[in-house]
Amino acid sequence: MITHVDKNLAAQIIQTVKQTCNQEIHFIDHDGIIYASSNNAKVGVYQEAALTALKSQAMVEIKEDNHFNNIKKGVNLPVFHNNSIITIIGIAGDPDEVRSYAYLAEQITQLLIRDQELYVSSRTETEMRNYIIQSLIHGRNLNQEHLYTCLAQMELTKTASLRCMVIKLHSRYNLTNIALIEQSIYQLFQSTSITLYTYNYPNEYIALINDTQFEACVPVFQNFAKQYDHIINIAIGGRFEISHMANSYRTALFTLKSLANKHTPFAVFDDLNLEIILTNLDHTTKDNYLLKTVAALSSEEMELLEIYYEEDMSLTKTCERLYLHKNTVQYKLDRIHKLCGYNPRKFRDAVILYIATRIH
Template sequence: MSINKVLAQEIANKVMQVIPYNVNIMDDIGRIIGSGDPGRIDNYHQGAQLAIEQESLVSIYHSEGGTKPGVNIPIHFRNRIIGVIGISGDPDIVSPFAELVRVTAELLLNQEFLFRERRIKEQMKEEFLYHWIFRNEDYDKSFINNGEVLGIDISIKRKAVIVKSKMNKLIPLHDQEFMFRLNPNLILYIVPIPSEVVKRIEKGLVNSEFKIGIGEPYTNVAKSVHEAKRAIEIVEKLDMNQIHCYYKDLKFIDYLTNKDPSLNDMNKFYEELEENSKGRELIETLISYITNSGDMNAISKELHIHRNSLAYRLQKIEILTNKNPKKFTDLFELFTGYVLYKMKTS
């Protein structure tokens, strides 16, 4: 620990709020680096140099060169002299303040050291979290040890929970839960299982629009992070009306999107339909047919159309695609084609 000019001046200012004398702060070679008299900064202080050499309080009664009367007492940090604090004035008058001022300065230095230490640890932790959440390869011994030093047990299974909201509010974290801000609108939580973090998040987002992506639990959290992000992406691209985006419920869609390009020939059909209002009506009808499991009454009620109009639209879809929505295998292909189209074009 060393004293820089900013900290030295802060100490001088705080001490001078308590005592009515000028205070100088010198570094470990006796150079003035903080003072109530700005003109003395960077000058060498003979009394401070003597205090360092003698490792004790030094009183100066007469002015000599640039040295003024006063007392100088070493500042210690972890049993090492790191500077000197000087009080200008008649030594017989200012000496009683010397020990009090020294203790005050050392307390301020300890506070600064603890603050810096905490800040460095937080920076190290944030950097570790960044590597952790994006690390796809296996964890080696060095990586595991680094986690242990920061209090992170990376050997246990965790799941990723991503909150997307314009009003993200941080929640209190429990043991072995960690938070990382991906961007202003995305906050990532890495939590062990089981965890009630989703309920805690929801309490803090009352009256806000938000979506929560939830990955599966793994020892390698990067995979769960990818799944949580992907879950939100799928729900948004498909205009699915849901807040909780569980990847396990959307895994099949993701698989189709990445593994089955052979169904992309449906893209042209949906592209043509979306070019006009009548076509969009057919898409809306198909999606309603799927979400209502083919219940004609429920579909008619949802779309506000007569059953005859609904039957006409389903027939129109069959004519245009040669796929009968009432036939399960054809309906599956129609829905899969729609998913692929939306995921590609949104």
């Protein structure tokens, strides 16, 4: 909670009010000392009327100059925030003329103080979210009690089941434009009621999703991934209790890695099967496998195989997707058999070719 107006903020307010008021404007502390002023020579000067305003908790008006006590006419207005006086504003001049300027300065001060508190509150919440997520996904929290207190503030219990979602920007994306996609990502979190998320430098966003809302959110995530295809990939890890979020994060990263072998920007760990094996293959192994099996095939023939297996080896459905006659598709499948030596229609050969399409 903010309990005083600092010098920088006071100077900003003075500069604003000075545009409409030509009188001296002072900000005075609880000891009656001017700490900011439109007249730098007055900084450090004691202002007795300000202490009177502080004690009475009301505006004090000096209607005449008193040269003997070096007191000039003007007003001294205490400024309240959360029922406490945070500063006293003094403006020199005829009270009837400068009173309105004092109230103007008061309103500006209160407005800026509220803005500062909102910023601090927002920043504090952002830091807390980041602390929670980093502690959970890396399993390196040193203060378990503090972590559980933070979880309670986010309305989560230590036995809740969550999933870790990773949204990763493609390396070729220009990070100078990150604000554009970032706004859309935060809107995605808001629309799906996700409150626990953070940015992970340089190109990763991490969110923890309550498993009870997961199924309803999947279509939204899929549509978002399609909308920003070629910019982001979205991977969702397995379901674990909150104390085992490191496992969910690990499976989310694994799922993210599996997308390199798929023609989709979205995947859930639960849906992986063959990918669990294929993702762990190194590039040399993959290249050797492709060289041995489908090196003689063109990209068009590889696409035919992909569609053929996606349609469960149905000639009719394959023809419909490719807008080809059944005889044409059969001819192309026969040609593939001749070129690579594996028959796409034979079960064992089909498995070999299917794996090739998945790592191609």
